[in-house]
Amino acid sequence: MTAKTAGGQAAAATPPDRDAQLEMLRAMHEIRFFEDACHRLFATGAVRGTTHLCQGQEAVAVGACHALRREDQMTCTYRGHGAVLAKGAPLDRSFGEILGKAPGLCGGKGGSMHLTDVEAGALGSFAIVGGHLPVSVGVGFAARYRGTDEVSICFFGDGSTNIGAFHESLNLAAVWRLPVLFVIENNLYGEYSPLSSTTPIEVLADRAASYGMPGIRIDGNDVLEVHATISEAAARARAGEGPTLIEAMTYRQKGHSRADPAKYRPEGELEAWLKRDPIVLHERALAEAGVPQERLDEIRAAAEQAVEEALERAQSWPDPDPETRLEHVYA
Amino acid sequence: MTAKTAGGQAAAATPPDRDAQLEMLRAMHEIRFFEDACHRLFATGAVRGTTHLCQGQEAVAVGACHALRREDQMTCTYRGHGAVLAKGAPLDRSFGEILGKAPGLCGGKGGSMHLTDVEAGALGSFAIVGGHLPVSVGVGFAARYRGTDEVSICFFGDGSTNIGAFHESLNLAAVWRLPVLFVIENNLYGEYSPLSSTTPIEVLADRAASYGMPGIRIDGNDVLEVHATISEAAARARAGEGPTLIEAMTYRQKGHSRADPAKYRPEGELEAWLKRDPIVLHERALAEAGVPQERLDEIRAAAEQAVEEALERAQSWPDPDPETRLEHVYA
């Protein structure tokens, strides 16, 4: 399904070894269990506000973040639990934030839409569509200015490619040849609207041509393909060859947000994509490559347990002291 | 110099007859004399604020507006004197507005950057880069909603193609297949910056591909080429085939605004473009087609006189009554 629409001819990266592949499986499982737990928390009203889950899209965040280094920097959207976890945020403090607990990643100030773990290079989850794209440009700029070879990666949705900030960000990153990877998680919908109703073209990676940057559409449910693509693009970025636009085709298996039953889906669409579930695909590939089923089951079970324990821990934590509401407005 | 980068294959329009071609010459002369007069007014400090002149770009506004009907609707920028006049605004009331006079087009409230003559279909000149592009989409929407076959045309500069509103406007016009003509007056600079320093691609018309609409680059100093291109695009728009992006290559012969001596120009650039002055080119073409020189001179002299008389008239007009400042905030 790889279709390189421009550029993208850097040297092939070395594929991840067996252990790294298993590690990616574990990471995807953790995200899946994490999101399933969030779904329960919100569906039962245990948590207020809203949440946007990413079941079905795990391979994008995991393939990408595992192709990068810890010191690379990532920004993402309200649908960012997966990306933040893949970048290395701890499960318990992530739950803690969503539960609005004092030891939550942001001390309870951010919530589900703003998970941030600067230590892990998860610089922020943004709730305004397009809001973080220019931020990711600045992150790339700082890397170059300071002479590091850090890469800035930025995840956003298909629908977000229609907002002005998308255009300005890609243009500026391209003029300045900054080390930024723009990753579209094309899950076919922006909220309840199918892409075709809001966008006059089909291949969003083609928009890269407006900025003279490589644009690549890939299978976002194939974690190894994501890994390979990001590795290549990151190598180009580190080499000073500028940004890349990557369109990862994927599917969100739940509704847009807590309240959405996703009735707008054409019949059979969900079922077809469930067959291409990224975890299922990766497990199958690993099994075919000779990993015994028990090992796979172990990984799954360990992930499930880790998530459960993290949730329990987070639930036991205290609420923030109301006085903390006055902190962190200014430095 | 015509390079159609996508689509743009509608039937050739009938070219304007001799009289229409002479009329375009007259119109270009009027704009040139008008702008020269503005230059004097501002350079000598007779008028405050600022002004942005379009000497050298007349063929774009004239070729385009003369290819359209009076009931077609136009929006433009602070560099819009030419477009507003080409659409049919009276010389004297246009001067009057720039001079801040009561009978000025906007009663003195708008000034040089906001010339507007709704009666002539000159819907407004906007001073925020990109601000009018979405407005032109709404104008196109209204035409279709009301079942007229009016076309909405929108002039803007090369530098403006980097702002978010450009992206959103072209995208929406394309999704809704609205009758909007987006005309880039590519005069090689945004303020003092050459395009190459702000834009990672060379052919701006290529950006049309992001919206699945035709993108055409033309010689914007050839009034007949502009006329033909706009005629075609307008026919497509009226037929319900949607918007077009037209990049007209041209050159501003003066500085960006009143204060700019344009020192950033590479040596010889201005001179080369002066040889391709749109009025000179059109006069030559008409002479070659057999129009006697005296006829051409007559047209020029008449235009000059009309402009001078208009300016004198406008200068004799009264300033607005200060009380009018409180009018027109609300309907």
Add this chain to the structure above:
Amino acid sequence: MTVVTYRQAITRGIADALAADDDVFLFGEDVARAGGAFKTTDGIWERFGDERVLDTPISEQAIVGTAIGAAIRGLRPLAEVMFADFAAVCFDGIVNELAKYRYMTGGQVTCPVTIHMANGAGTGFAAQHSQPAENWFLNTPGLKIVVPGTAADAYGLMRAAVADDDPVLYFEHKGLFGRREELPDDAPIVPLGVAETVRAGEHCTVVATQLMRHRAVEAAELLEREGISVEVIDPRTLVPFDHDTVRASVERTNRLVVAQEGSAGGSWGGTLITALLQEGFELLDAPPLLVCSEETPVAYAAALEAAWLPSVERIADGIRRTVAY
């Protein structure tokens, strides 16, 4: 007379506005097929069809600009900007184009645009989805601003907004969507710029909108038991503002408290207090009090967010202090 939610009153207002005038059309992100992110446009598309009810891309700048362009060509656009916070993304279109277009052209155009958007805190949406965004627009002459607090006002002000020849920003409060109220079948249009005296009283005038209006009433009821009689006024429209009603009330009570969601800086509460003082200084027997949010963004965690919103108790306390002054 039927019982409806605030949300349903909005929907009815939109439907009746579309039915009343063919030049009205509704558009925005997911307003058509999905019936709106807050379900305020539920059933509208089914009734009025593709031509008059349109989904857009995620492009707020294009939405506002399209509204302006359509308006100056004779239509009455009703645009939805989902969360009022997103007005920041199209702020230029609203303050620089929409608000000034008529003025800059010396009256050549009118801009009968209505933009409705969901406002306010209290629902756990955190800092970027909870702002009382009406305050961003107070220093921009040319806009009208309405802030309905009841189903009747939600309906009546929607009708007035769409029928008005000027740009109107219509803020609906997320915390009120589920509130139930009786609404007559022939509910009236509520004219812009006319306050409602929600509750008569003698000792103090309290001015409040939306969520705070209801808390002010609760505070008033609480204080009644303490022998303090509170008049509650809901201005309903911030621009134009019904100064006469507030002034007439303060003439009797000689005390003014504004209960406001949102911090003090650049707010409508401060604007009101300043305006009242220009002519009515002598009316006041106590300092005019602004009960408002602290100068912080809105936090997510329930306890933090709750502390940001003036509570019934804080409002009551402000009134007590003002009356005791």
Add this chain to the structure above:
Amino acid sequence: MTVVTYRQAITRGIADALAADDDVFLFGEDVARAGGAFKTTDGIWERFGDERVLDTPISEQAIVGTAIGAAIRGLRPLAEVMFADFAAVCFDGIVNELAKYRYMTGGQVTCPVTIHMANGAGTGFAAQHSQPAENWFLNTPGLKIVVPGTAADAYGLMRAAVADDDPVLYFEHKGLFGRREELPDDAPIVPLGVAETVRAGEHCTVVATQLMRHRAVEAAELLEREGISVEVIDPRTLVPFDHDTVRASVERTNRLVVAQEGSAGGSWGGTLITALLQEGFELLDAPPLLVCSEETPVAYAAALEAAWLPSVERIADGIRRTVAY
């Protein structure tokens, strides 16, 4: 001690900020090779080079976002947004991202971003290039706002802004660019949040910024001849606001006039008056007066624009009435 223009003081502030800290970089539209649309960055690029002084495309959203991203990664971005009116185009970046980023993340990041922009009316630039845009930002906690009115403040506040760890919006007034003033070679940094008492007086406190500061001083001189002694205070910083200095002054004069460019709604003048009243009601022997612009956009024609800006005479008249009260 040399005589410089307000414009040159800005330039010097920028140059010294770049010289003082390698983490500072300057960027914006035409700030590098062209030296800025207002020539406030003249010579900076020549001195500091391509890496630290960068021209951008016409993309204000990208400019603000880039500043944020660079700031959280340890740099001190100094961005230019040419006319303050264009802040509308990147309003989301400023109020939803920049202002709230630190708060939303529970203090994980700091945003030492300075955005400098040219503000204000009086120069014939018409409605979309003349606004006192500082008022758009008052209801957004998390931002600091400075409004220098003299060369010394232009210099000193620029230095303080860039050195500050929070986002600072720095508004320079277009009408003051040409003003000449002495500036010591080692001009001091002016701390944020400290007002200047420009002129001591006994009968009335006048608070004013930028263009109005100078008009207030003229009005005070005029009134001196009438025996009215006026104290003029320039807050210099709107957020944080030096309430102590104003309050201490009003404690002596018992009268307050705010002279403000821009209309009343949602303005800093109204915010100040409201704040003062919360604790200082008894200090006032006359109603606090807001002398400000009418509720219209800025018109182009000289006479119309002049009428919009409070004149020396209007300010003097306001003071007279306040003192005579």
